[in-house]
Amino acid sequence: MTSDGDDGTARLAATLQGVRESRGLSANALADLSGVSRAMIGKIERGEAQPTAALLGRLIGPLGLTMSELFTRVEGPRNRLARRADQPLWTDPETGYQRRAVSPPDGHLQLVEVELPPGRSVSYPPDPFVRTHHQIWVLAGRLLFREGDAEHDLAAGDCLELGPPQPCTYANPGKTTTRYLVALAKNA
16 A cells, blocks of 8 residues: 555555444544544544554554554555565655555464654554564664663664564664554464
């Protein structure tokens, strides 16, 4: 899914609304649980607003999803081979952060390639990290990763295994785009 175009926005909107409703949550209940206003949830679900990565991070925790699970639902099931041309790409409208779902959907392991522009950062609450084992492997550039009170300064080739779920921030302090791979496995 590319974030460009109405079709991707409409699929994301319908998926978020469908998951919310399947969990028996009203938009007001989701607003209370996520800290996202009822008005913004309505705009997102009607496809009138493209949510940022940080905003999606706040919404998916109360919905019981990871970001990868959300985008897998948006794209729908496919086969075991995920060719690059078919890998869903989403761009955060606020930061320019690009997220590519590399691995085939519905597998036990999810691989996500991320490009974070220079001087940008994306923060998430702890909820999206609760149900997954999470590792970050820096492919190019430098990544400052804040995990609660700990800050990890990662260079190309470094790999970090996340600890217990905490608020996290991915930040690119450099002058070039940082590329990293996120590997997620569902906790048993």
